[in-house]
Each structure stands twice: as structure tokens, then as C-alpha cells.
Amino acid sequence: MIFKQLQTELNQRAAQGLMRSRRTLTAPQSSHIVVDGKPYLAFCSNDYLGLANHPQLIAALRQGAQQWGVGAGAAHLVSGHFEPHHLLEQRLAAFVGKPAALLFSTGYMANLGVVQALAGKSDTVFADKLNHASLNDAMLLSRAEVKRYRHGDMAQLARLFEQTKSGRKLVITDAVFSMDGDIALLRDMLALCEQYDAWLYVDDAHGFGVLGEQGRGSLSHFGIPSERIIYMATLGKAAGVSGAFVAAEQVVIDTLVNHANSYVYTTATPPALSSALLQSLQLIEQADNLRSRLHGLAARLRSGLADLPWSLMPSETAIQPLLIGDNQRALELSAALRERGIWVAAIRPPTVPQGMARLRITLSAAHTEADVDRLIGALHELAH
Ligand SMILES: Cc1ncc(COP(=O)(O)O)c(C=O)c1O
Numbered sequence: 001m002i003f004k005q006l007q008t009e010l011n012q013r014a015a016q017g018l019m020r021s022r023r024t025l026t027a028p029q030s031s032h033i034v035v036d037g038k039p040y041l042a043f044c045s046n047d048y049l050g051l052a053n054h055p056q057l058i059a060a061l062r063q064g065a066q067q068w069g070v071g072a073g074a075a076h077l078v079s080g081h082f083e084p085h086h087l088l089e090q091r092l093a094a095f096v097g098k099p100a101a102l103l104f105s106t107g108y109m110a111n112l113g114v115v116q117a118l119a120g121k122s123d124t125v126f127a128d129k130l131n132h133a134s135l136n137d138a139m140l141l142s143r144a145e146v147k148r149y150r151h152g153d154m155a156q157l158a159r160l161f162e163q164t165k166s167g168r169k170l171v172i173t174d175a176v177f178s179m180d181g182d183i184a185l186l187r188d189m190l191a192l193c194e195q196y197d198a199w200l201y202v203d204d205a206h207g208f209g210v211l212g213e214q215g216r217g218s219l220s221h222f223g224i225p226s227e228r229i230i231y232m233a234t235l236g237k238a239a240g241v242s243g244a245f246v247a248a249e250q251v252v253i254d255t256l257v258n259h260a261n262s263y264v265y266t267t268a269t270p271p272a273l274s275s276a277l278l279q280s281l282q283l284i285e286q287a288d289n290l291r292s293r294l295h296g297l298a299a300r301l302r303s304g305l306a307d308l309p310w311s312l313m314p315s316e317t318a319i320q321p322l323l324i325g326d327n328q329r330a331l332e333l334s335a336a337l338r339e340r341g342i343w344v345a346a347i348r349p350p351t352v353p354q355g356m357a358r359l360r361i362t363l364s365a366a367h368t369e370a371d372v373d374r375l376i377g378a379l380h381e382l383a384h
Pocket of ligand 1: 003013106107108109110132134174178201206234235236243244
């Protein structure tokens with residue numbers, strides 16, 4: 001009976017063009033991938049600097065596994081906190097200009113942990129309507145009152161602040177919006193947070209390694225080293241490995257160590273991953289050439305796609321979504337590109353608002369100009 005009900009729900013989803021399924025990669029992540037044995041030129045990973053299969057990271061991971069084994073064996077607070085974790089936290093904090101940092105197993109868990117630890121029943125969380133799903137889940141988990149503002153609408157945020165008289169105030173936002181690619185108005189947001197004595201939690205999953213001086217992320221991009229900003233970045237995107245970290249004042253980090261359930265009640269990541277990430281951080285610092293390459297590729301794509309019937313969304317980052325609208329049409333276009341040997345994911349509701357299905361094109365420094373031109377050519381062909 002219950003299976004039948006589940007199947008009916010799945011069938012309804014499929015009829016709306018919303019069914020999700022997985023494909024299996026049979027070679028490493030790269031600008032050129034192999035899916036179920038077939039090669040494709042791919043524009044859908046978040047491996048923005050092309051580090052996921054970098055020989056120096058592979059060597060560091062191997063060396064880390066030899067020295068530390070493959071599993072942490074325990075939670076950080078029990079006996080799972082190793083020297084590479086500790087060193088990586090220190091380096092990450094210094095890199096993003098904060099006194100302290102804390103590693104989490106994933107960005108999803110970092111968001112759950114931070115919001116749950118810092119906001120409770122008598123507090124208010126303010127959130128952009130286009131925030132990542134993990135931030136949305138985090139605010140529900142916290143049981144704080146939730147006030148959402150229209151995407152980037154600072155006037156509405158100010159009004160919501162005005163209406164909030166008591167409790168702790170925490171603004172949570174993507175720094176680079178994951179499905180849109182635009183950058184949050186962090187400077188204006190910080191000014192409002194100062195005016196209304198709120199904290200600002202910045203999720204820089206798509207900015208770390210890509211934006212700012214030496215890839216230090218969105219706080220460096222805007223030059224806003226404020227104590228009231230709690231910074232989070234993921235380590236499975238530009239950094240090429242896995243995990244996430246939160247960087248903030250020491251008292252915030254100590255609070256997370258004590259109260260963030262997704263930190264306390266889970267096995268630490270394998271220390272060898274931290275060994276690989278220490279190497280990744282060095283590469284990120286030295287990767288100005290890759291970042292300017294990425295920037296150049298985005299500009300090339302934007303000018304190449306300017307005259308299509310579908311429009312690119314306003315984005316200066318490596319995330320360049322092409323707005324299609326209809327779910328089925330987005331799926332058809334994604335399938336037609338696939339027939340031409342090009343892999344671009346169609347993103348549909350509920351990940352994006354109704355009627356705003358899109359091809360989420362992501363660029364990597366590992367792409368060549370010829371790769372980008374091939375995508376431009378294929379999209380023109382499909383448009384006519
Ligand atoms: C904005 C944003 N935050 C958090 C996450 C979650 O990070 P992770 O994949 O490390 O769980 C993602 C994507 O995965 C994201 O795009």
C-alpha cells in the first residue's frame with residue numbers, strides 16, 4: 001500500500017518533468033567526463049579550478065593515508081581530531097582573515113550546525129528567498145522565527161529588522177547564489193547588520209578559491225573583515241576535495257564546538273582528506289592564472305550566447321545559468337546537448353522557482369576556449 005502511494009507520487013513528479021535520477025561517472029571529475037562509458041564535454045561540476053583530479057592532491061591524499069590511515073575512527077570531541085585537521089583549521093582561518101576555524105564534514109552539515117547552534121526559539125533568522133536548500137533546512141532546524149526577504153531586497157530586510165524587537169538576529173545568505181551565479185550585496189547587508197546589531201552568516205560555497213585576492217573568497221572580494229561576519233566555505237568545490245569550514249571569532253568557534261550537533265555527533269572526516277586540503281590551499285593561493293582564465297572563459301561564453309532566444313542570468317562568476325523557463329523544454333535542451341556530446345544539467349523546481357527552469361552552465365579553469373566555443377555552437381544550433 002505504502003509503496004503504491006510512493007510510486008503514484010513519483011509518477012506525478014515524472015509527469016511534471018520533475019523526476020530526478022543519477023548517472024554514473026566511470027572516469028575522474030574533469031572538464032571532459034565519462035558517463036556510463038561515453039565521453040562528454042561537461043559544464044556542470046563545481047570543480048572551478050580543475051583540482052578534483054590534480055596529481056599533487058592525489059599524491060598528498062595518498063601520503064596522508066599512509067601516515068594517518070583511512071578513517072578518523074571517532075568524532076572530533078572523542079578521539080577523532082588529528083594533527084592535519086588542526087593544521088588545516090589554522091591555515092584556513094589565517095587564509096580568510098579570521099582568528100579561528102572549524103572543519104565540518106560537508107557544507108550541508110556546517111550550515112545545519114551553525115544556524116542551530118547560534119539561533120534558537122527566541123531568536124530570528126533572516127534569509128534570502130534564493131538561499132541554498134541547506135540554509136533553508138538549517139533555519140527550520142534551529143526553531144527560530146524565520147523571516148525571508150525577496151532576493152537581494154535590502155529595503156525589505158531593513159523593514160524586517162525594524163519589526164523585530166527582541167532576541168538574537170542572524171542573517172544567513174549565499175555569497176554566490178548557487179543556482180543563479182550572482183553575488184550577494186554583502187557590503188550593504190553588513191551595514192544593515194551593524195545598524196540593527198545582527199550577525200551575518202555568509203555561505204561562500206561558490207566564492208572560496210574563486211573570488212578575492214588569491215582566492216580568499218567573498219569577504220576579500222568586498223574587503224569586509226568584520227567581526228560580526230561568520231564565514232563558511234565548502235572544500236568540495238574549488239578546493240577539489242570534500243568538506244567545509246566555518247571561520248569566525250574564537251568565542252563563536254568555541255560555541256560551535258560545544259553546541260553544533262552536526263559537528264559533535266558525527267565521525268570526523270578522514271585526516272588524509274585534510275592532508276590533501278593543505279596541498280589544495282597552497283595551489284589555490286598560487287592560482288591567479290587559473291582564476292583569470294575562469295573569468296576570461298565566462299566573458300567568452302557571455303558574449304557568445306548574447307543573441308540566443310534564452311537569456312543568460314546576470315552573473316560575473318563561474319556559474320552562468322541560461323534561463324529556459326519550462327521544465328520539459330529545459331530537459332529537452334539538456335538531452336539534445338547530450339546527444340551532441342555535451343553535458344549540462346537542467347535545474348528545475350523545487351531547486352529553482354516555478355517557471356524558472358534553467359541550464360546551469362558552470363565553467364572550470366580546466367576548460368579551453370575551444371570547449372566553450374563548442375558549447376556556444378551547439379546552443380546556437382539548437383536555438384535555430
Ligand atoms: C551555497 C551552498 N551551500 C552549501 C552547499 C553544500 O555543501 P556540501 O556539498 O559540501 O554539502 C552547497 C552545495 O553543495 C551550496 O551550493
